[in-house]
Amino acid sequence: MSDAHFEDQYLRLLREVWERGDERRDRTGVGTRSLFGPTLRFDLSDDRVPLLTTKRVAWKTAAREMLWFLTGDTNIRELVRQKVHIWTDWPLDRYRRATGETIDRDAFEARILADPDFAAQWGDLGPVYGKQWVNWDTYEPAGEGLFRLGKPVNQIAELVEMIRHNPTSRRLLFTGWNVAELGGMALPPCHMTYQYHVAGGRLSGMLWQRSCDLGLGFAFNAFSAAMLLRMLAQQCDLAPGELVWSAGDAHIYLNHAHLVEETLARTPRSEPRLHIARRPASIFDYAIEDFAVTDYDPHPHIAAPVAV
Missing domain, CATH: 3.30.572.10 (Thymidylate synthase/dCMP hydroxymethylase domain)
Structure with a gap:
């Protein structure tokens, strides 16, 4: 041993x-x-x-x-609510680059929690881990070469x-x-x-x-x-x-x-x-x-x- x-x-x-x-x-x-x-x-x-x-x-x-x-969630709002900050740097960097505002992390997270519309626009990470794990998009024919969303995997x-x-x-x-x-x-x-x-x-x-x-x-x-x-x-x-x-x-x-x-x-x-x-x-x-x-x-x- x-x-x-x-x-x-x-x-x-x-x-x-x-x-x-x-x-x-x-x-x-x-x-x-x-x-x-x-x-x-x-x-x-x-x-x-x-x-x-x-x-x-x-x-x-x-x-x-x-x-x-x-849960399949891809927005940092729920993480921030639980005082988890490990994903904040990416949307914060995107917000600073897009707006030129020199906001710090605490102020950014406060806005994420206080304003659902702000969170929806700036807190989403895109289709990262959870989205793919529990909600992988599929597509099915919709006629004439078109496709529509099917049942996710x-x-x-x-x-x-x-x-x-x-x-x-x-x-x-x-x-x-x-x-x-x-x-x-x-x-x-x-x-x-x-x-x-x-x-x-x-x-x-x-x-x-x-x-x-x-x-x-x-x-x-x-x-x-x-x-x-x-x-x-x-x-x-x-x-x-x-x-x-x-x-x-x-x-x-x-x-x-x-x-x-x-x-x-x-x-x-x-x-x-x-x-x-x-x-x-x-x-x-x-x-x-x-x-x-x-x-x-x-x-x-x-x-x-x-x-x-």
């Missing part, structure tokens, strides 16, 4: 990318160091969860975001049914990468494809990310993927197995040097557990109050800028 901490593999990857990664210019203009194709594996048995301990992670924020995705509902009734299928997956709608998204999906595998009464899952910010994004991505796997397992009467995380471009932003150095100077501690208090009627009926994390004793949070 290995005494290695689950976080050690993340720290090895962080060091490898920082020391050996290809330094390159990127879309944001900040610049990154990047490696291609790493894979990490996390055991989710006995309520284990890959929640980083070398810095405090706001796991409830990640959980609220995941629950928001499952709820990939998550279909996934649950497939896991329950055809658990050996190699099609237990969903994706957010809708090529036709990428241009309308505030940010194309980074954690884009999830696939699942049932064996021995256990549900394992794989998350493939086309792009992963190891300094900030990974902590949320790994926790959220584990949380979703646990929800699916519960809904399908399976035990949680393993989470396999894989990335295309795994990178660290050049302005995150302090974050990397401080993180690598710390020693992982504790083995967090994620508990689910009840089994709701469906995958779409979970609430934030259903989740609790125990045995979490992290090092202090490390602040770092988000590249937009």
